Amino acid sequence: MDTYRPPIGTSVENLDTPLFVVxxxxxxxxxxxxxxxxxxxxxxxxxxxxxIKTPFLxxxxxxxxxxxxxxxxxxxxxxxxxxxxxxxxxxxPNQIVSEDKIVRLCGLARxxxxxxxxxxxxxxxxxxxxxxRERVTIGVLIEINTGMDRAGIRTIEEGVELARIxxxxxxxxxxxxxxxxxxxxxxxxxxxxxxxxxxxxxxxxVKKAIEDDGIPVEIVSSGETWSYxxxxxxxxxxxxxxxxxxxMGTSAKHMxxxxxxxxxxxSVISTPRPDFAIGDVGSRGLAVGGSLIPDVxxxxxxxxxxxxxxxxxxKSDGEMPLKIGDKFMLNPGYQDGLVNQWDRFVGIRNxxxxxxxxxxxxxxxx
Amino acid sequence: xxTPILKPIGTPVEQLDTPSLILDLSVxxxxxxxxxxxFCDKDVTLRPNVSTHLCPAIAxxxxxxxxxxxxxxxxxxxxxxxxxxxxxTDLFLTTVTVTPLKIVRLCALALxxNITLxxxxxxxxxxxxxxxxxxxxKLDVVVEINSGLDMCGVEPGYxxxxxxxxxHESPSLNFAGLMTDHGLLNHMDTNNLSDEIHRCIGDVIETxxxxxxxxxxxxxxxxxxxxxxxxxxxxxxxxxxRAGSYALLDGTYSTFEPQFGVAARVMTxxxxxxxxxxxxxxxxxxxxxxxxxxxxxxNLTDVTxxxxxxxxxxxxxSLDIVDVPSIGSKVWFxxxxxxxxxxxxxxxxxxxxxxxxxxxxxxxxxxxR
Numbered sequence: 012m013d014t015y016r017p018p019i020g021t022s023v024e025n026l027d028t029p030l031f032v033v034x035x036x037x038x039x040x041x042x043x044x045x046x047x048x049x050x051x052x053x054x055x056x057x058x059x060x061x062x063i064k065t066p067f068l069x070x071x072x073x074x075x076x077x078x079x080x081x082x083x084x085x086x087x088x089x090x091x092x093x094x095x096x097x098x099x100x101x102x103x104p105n106q107i108v109s110e111d112k113i114v115r116l117c118g119l120a121r122x123x124x125x126x127x128x129x130x131x132x133x134x135x136x137x138x139x140x141x142x143x144r145e146r147v148t149i150g151v152l153i154e155i156n157t158g159m160d161r162a163g164i165r166t167i168e169e170g171v172e173l174a175r176i177x178x179x180x181x182x183x184x185x186x187x188x189x190x191x192x193x194x195x196x197x198x199x200x201x202x203x204x205x206x207x208x209x210x211x212x213x214x215x216x217v218k219k220a221i222e223d224d225g226i227p228v229e230i231v232s233s234g235e236t237w238s239y240x241x242x243x244x245x246x247x248x249x250x251x252x253x254x255x256x257x258x259m260g261t262s263a264k265h266m267x268x269x270x271x272x273x274x275x276x277x278s279v280i281s282t283p284r285p286d287f288a289i290g291d292v293g294s295r296g297l298a299v300g301g302s303l304i305p306d307v308x309x310x311x312x313x314x315x316x317x318x319x320x321x322x323x324x325x326k327s328d329g330e331m332p333l334k335i336g337d338k339f340m341l342n343p344g345y346q347d348g349l350v351n352q353w354d355r356f357v358g359i360r361n362x363x364x365x366x367x368x369x370x371x372x373x374x375x376x377x
Numbered sequence: 378x379x380t381p382i383l384k385p386i387g388t389p390v391e392q393l394d395t396p397s398l399i400l401d402l403s404v405x406x407x408x409x410x411x412x413x414x415x416f417c418d419k420d421v422t423l424r425p426n427v428s429t430h431l432c433p434a435i436a437x438x439x440x441x442x443x444x445x446x447x448x449x450x451x452x453x454x455x456x457x458x459x460x461x462x463x464x465x466t467d468l469f470l471t472t473v474t475v476t477p478l479k480i481v482r483l484c485a486l487a488l489x490x491n492i493t494l495x496x497x498x499x500x501x502x503x504x505x506x507x508x509x510x511x512x513x514x515k516l517d518v519v520v521e522i523n524s525g526l527d528m529c530g531v532e533p534g535y536x537x538x539x540x541x542x543x544x545h546e547s548p549s550l551n552f553a554g555l556m557t558d559h560g561l562l563n564h565m566d567t568n569n570l571s572d573e574i575h576r577c578i579g580d581v582i583e584t585x586x587x588x589x590x591x592x593x594x595x596x597x598x599x600x601x602x603x604x605x606x607x608x609x610x611x612x613x614x615x616x617x618x619r620a621g622s623y624a625l626l627d628g629t630y631s632t633f634e635p636q637f638g639v640a641a642r643v644m645t646x647x648x649x650x651x652x653x654x655x656x657x658x659x660x661x662x663x664x665x666x667x668x669x670x671x672x673x674x675x676n677l678t679d680v681t682x683x684x685x686x687x688x689x690x691x692x693x694x695s696l697d698i699v700d701v702p703s704i705g706s707k708v709w710f711x712x713x714x715x716x717x718x719x720x721x722x723x724x725x726x727x728x729x730x731x732x733x734x735x736x737x738x739x740x741x742x743x744x745x746r
Contacts, residue, residue: 027479085687108647108704131650280474282498289473289528295720300685321452351687374722374723
């Protein structure tokens with residue numbers, strides 16, 4: 012674990028590097044955009060905690076408004092981290108299958124409103140059996156595949172059949188349906204609306220069929236940062252699982268209403284050739300999963316040439332403007348992974364440290 | 378912090394919480410035995426690069442196996458602090474260090490350990506020199522040479538000589554020699570490997586000769602990399618080989634270093650079988666890593682990795698596969714890059730014969746600074 016805790020008020024120039032910093036103005040801007048977007052809508056944000064892993068940040072969004080008052084968590088241990096941070100309304104949009112983990116989930120369900128997603132009969136039966144034994148009730152939503160071809164039921168019939176079984180079994184309560192969507196590249200607003208509507212319709216069709224079968228559907232959870240606006244505009248969606256928008260990353264740069272808030276501060280350690288500079292952070296501190304390469308913040312003509320474990324090579328299309336010892340900021344590509352690489356982040360405003368906060372969900376992949 | 382359900386020693390591995398980084402202790406011991414016994418009767422010493430595993434327990438096993446000078450190498454000051462705390466007293470920091478706060482920390486470490494560090498520019502040397510002088514410590518500094526990797530490193534020959542002279546003339550510094558990373562990895566045609574190594578190291582040896590002709594002694598010629606360690610060890614002028622990947626291996630090195638075995642793998646659980654031909658497990662980018670390519674699947678045949686998202690592995694299997702896993706069964710992965718993977722975890726679960734024997738802390742995880 013890292014032990015660096017710069018004093019409040021330290022100027023950015025005096026911070027040691029590499030460091031995960033959060034621009035508080037940009038973060039608050041992003042939370043305001045979401046609060047405003049859902050202000051007069053029945054659709055609300057349920058922020059995805061895997062992108063922030065910090066209860067304090069989730070509470071900032073809840074206080075700003077526009078939310079259901081709870082979060083999504085990818086894993087049971089991540090849910091525990093958020094629960095310990097005071098958030099008790101949690102949806103796990105993922106399958107929890109092993110007995111150990113279901114028992115752990117039951118522990119949270121004793122004191123919170125805990126919901127988990129399923130896509131198989133075996134999983135439904137296991138959760139029912141264990142929650143009966145543990146004397147708790149776990150909320151259950153059906154995950155629907157809307158194009159990612161990952162988990163999720165594939166047909167309307169499967170969804171209706173599963174909903175019937177869930178409503179009949181003890182220890183669990185049918186709460187609704189959920190789906191993720193992914194759109195590659197950097198689509199325009201029109202492309203987002205067109206593609207997003209198609210994907211979300213698959214989810215809405217399953218919802219309607221379950222309701223037609225006489226089973227009420229309370230929650231329709233769908234969407235991501237890229238569809239936060241269209242999910243609201245389509246109607247029928249009750250909550251959106253947005254995550255990237257809070258800290259942002261270059262993978263979502265087409266979502267220009269959000270600002271880059273999470274960044275990595277680095278220093279130049281070497282300039283071995285005139286148009287090159289080597290920085291003191293690499294793939295371990297940046298996370299570059301799926302070849303999502305960061306951008307150099309505010310330096311035009313300077314791009315990332317290559318990345319090693321602890322170093323980054325920058326190339327300039329002219330003379331390198333950075334000298335040895337200079338600091339620079341990187342906007343992450345894989346924001347989700349970035350948060351998972353750090354034990355704490357340093358909040359900055361107007362060039363000064365405003366706070367140093369732990370990231371309790373870091374490494375919570377169990 | 379990784380917060381798995383921790384099971385007692387003696388638990389069968391398949392009952393451990395997932396995803397977890399499982400270390401096969403027998404394979405680890407064989408890898409260490411093979412590598413270290415190779416160096417036991419040689420003049421050239423092995424300096425384990427512990428940044429690949431970040432785990433003091435493994436580093437102690439490496440040094441205990443012989444063939445070293447007792448020293449290890451690290452890639453950040455934060456790693457150096459962790460390994461010093463764990464009892465190591467000969468630490469070589471191979472990353473150029475320029476920020477004053479880090480140099481101050483290195484000087485503090487130098488009061489109780491032998492610290493060697495790399496430099497490739499005068500700016501860094503001046504900063505280190507001034508702070509070491511004010512802290513009244515003497516640091517060993519080696520000049521890093523670019524032998525073709527085009528990361529850090531001064532050009533061989535006279536640029537390196539100039540830097541060596543500046544180090545030598547600094548009262549708080551001792552010019553200790555030269556280092557390079559040949560960086561010849563997976564993309565190499567092994568037939569050319571020996572030629573390439575001799576070309577890279579030839580530049581360093583020529584530099585050594587130039588510096589010695591100028592009257593400075595070059596005590597250390599340190600060459601980095603597991604790849605081609607046997608070829609490098611035959612070169613008379615090389616005094617030490619820095620290697621790390623041999624201990625645990627990974628998907629990238631296993632192709633090129635068949636004499637070692639994969640010791641660390643990630644065990645995951647099948648969470649969804651949504652349609653015939655698709656298997657979803659609870660690993661992903663946050664527990665396996667895909668920085669240098671997808672991981673490989675170890676215990677299923679006719680299965681390919683379609684992709685990793687943060688918390689899912691999406692597998693595709695051929696439709697005529699006989700042995701179909703069920704929800705809850707385990708799928709094992711060899712990560713493509715162990716440096717990424719070890720840094721994602723807080724624990725190695727050490728297993729022998731399928732039984733949990735020990736849990737080791739990955740204490741230097743997250744120490745980027």
